[in-house]
Amino acid sequence: MTTYATTPGVTAPSFRLEQKRRITGDFPGPRSTELAARRAAVVAKGVASGVPVYVADADGGIIHDVDGNSFIDLGAGIAVTSVGASDPAVVGAVKDQVEHFTHTCFMVTPYEGYIAVAEQLAELTPGDFEKRTVLFNSGAEAVENAVKVARLATGRNAVVAFDHAYHGRTNLTMALTAKSMPYKTNFGPFAPEIYRVPMSYPFREENPAITGAEAAQRAITMIEKQIGSDSVAAIIIEPVQGEGGFIVPADGFLPALAAWAKANGVVFIADEVQSGxxxxxxxxxxNHEGVVPDIITMAKGIAGGMPLSAITGRADLLDAVHAGGLGGTYGGNPVACAAALGAIRTMKEQDLAGRARHIEAQVTERLGALQADLGDGSIIGELRGRGAMLAIEFVEQGGGRTPNADATKAIAAHCLREGVIILTCGTYGNVVRLLPPLVITDELLADGLDVLEQAIRTVNAG
Ligand SMILES: Cc1ncc(COP(=O)(O)O)c(C=O)c1O
Known part of the structure; x- marks a missing residue:
């Protein structure tokens, strides 16, 4: 059924649901429409959904809605279901765990799963030094705790974040996040001692020739002049920015910042919640640039869809915190830990990092050819990303860099009508991001790209 690329020693995934797109009729259908009405009566408007259909089942790269439509999933629940939405290793581990115990609270009566996840994270995260891990529930919670640890361990207050950053929706993480609407508007006052410095955003640099090292120096000069390096507890950065627009900094930017942090006793926190x-x-x-953070924050893909997040970092930093200073009732829930161990096993057995590179090759070939065919001055401003974290930044026609959020919305809507779920992002709302489950079959991805290509051609033609 699938031409999933196989390499010796690498296991191919197996799927419960047929990996095929199918739109049957009315869209959204009657059952989704009924659920939307029930929702409007009881669910707060502040929780918005990008797709107006309700899910009945999901597996691999396919989502079935309650009206019998099958969508290609190019969003993976915002980079969460990298192993697919119902990976057998995750499902099996979860079933087995819930039959024994669902919760005891690691802070009361601990269990092995938590330790096993921490052992995996010590092995998988970069850095050849002693590490410690703490588990939480969400990405924002991991970020909050990384900052707590950095402040306590350094005895300093200031935290440096970047333009276009997204770190979550809690009070501290809103303060770290750059974009006002919808994340921050009217939710203040925000946590103090957060400072924002310029990111390396190659497509939007005033001087396109600026190198990564020069862009880092621009940020460092601002930190030294406006905060003072002795006051800085931590720099927090997404190595590939997520919500801000899948911005890949110029080569050399991250290593230069990490080196400066090390030389100045500043904790370098890599927020890998989306990119990990x-x-x-x-x-x-x-890992792409050999950067070794002092602390890494993780969530999303870590547990195949179960809520789990983590911070892993230098033992001397994490062990500086007094007993009882870190934790939470549900942090490292045993079912979520079992799911993480299943997801990590799948990632290793199926070489999903290799699979992400395979997806990158397929997508960049297709979209690169499309960009060349549309020629200069089309709405495609830039194709960028790493692995299966890929983006298209759309601009007004004519060769400039004016963001084109309308085209972006129209393309996402076109794809959805045809049965392909794609997400948008970006400070200017002008980026389509592709985050397929890493287990997506070649055929399904190709079908999704056909639809995306058609959408871009249609919108580009006006
Ligand atoms: C880089 C980054 N950090 C933190 C978060 C917040 O994670 P959560 O929504 O699980 O709180 C996100 C979520 O998109 C993210 O992309």
Whole structure:
């Protein structure tokens, strides 16, 4: 049924649901429409959904809605279901765990699964030093705790974040996040002692020739002049920015920042909540440039869809915290830990980092050919990304860099009508991002790209 590329020693995934797109009729159908009405009566408007259909089942790269439509999933629940939405290793581990115990609270009566996840994270994260891990529930919670640890361990207050950053929706992580609408508007006051410095955003640099090292120096000068390096507890950065637009900094930017942090006793926190766990073609995005963070924050892909997050970092930093200073009722829930162990096993057995690189090759070939065919001055401003974290930044026609959010919305809507779920992002709302489950079959991905190509051609033609 599938031409999933296989290499000796690498296991191919197996699927419960047929990996095929099918739109049967009305869209959204009657059952989704009925659920939307029930939802409107009881669910707060602030929780918005990008897709107006309700899910009945999901597996691999396919989502079935309650009206019998099958969608190609190019979003993976925002980079979560990298192993697919119902990976047998995750499902089996979860079933086995829930039959024994669902919760005891690791802070009360501990269990092995938590330790086993911490052992995996010590092995998988970069850095040849002693490490410690703490588990939480969400990405924002991991970020909050990484900052807590950095402040306590350094005795300093200031935290440096970047333009276009996204770190979550809690009070501290809103403060770290750059974009106001919809994440911050009217939710203040925000946590103090957060400072923002310029990112390396090659497509939008005033001087396109600026190198990664020069862009890092621009940020470092601002830190030294406006905060003072002695006051800085941590720099936090997404090695490939997620919500901000899948921005890949210029080569040399991350290593220069990490080196400066090391020389100045500043904790370098890599927020790999979106980019981690094979998504970019490596276990972690920092691996592309050999950067070794002091602390890494992780969530999303870590547990095949179960809520789990983690911070892993230098033992001397994490062990500086007094007993009882870190934790939470549900952090490292045993079912979520079992799911993480299943997901990590799948990532290893199926070489999903290699699979992400395979997806990158397929997508960039297709979209690169499309960009060349549309020629200069089309709405495609830039194709970028790493592994299966890929993006198209759309601009107004004519060769400039004016963001084109309308085209982006129209393309996403076209894809959805044809049965392909794609997500948008970006400070200017003008980026389509591709985050397929890493187990997606070649045929399904090709079908999704056919639809995306058609959508781009239609919108480009006006
Ligand atoms: C880089 C990054 N950090 C933190 C978060 C917040 O994670 P969560 O939504 O699980 O709180 C996200 C979510 O998109 C993210 O992409």
């Amino acid at each position: 766990f094979c998504r970019t073609g490596e276990w972690f995005a920092v």
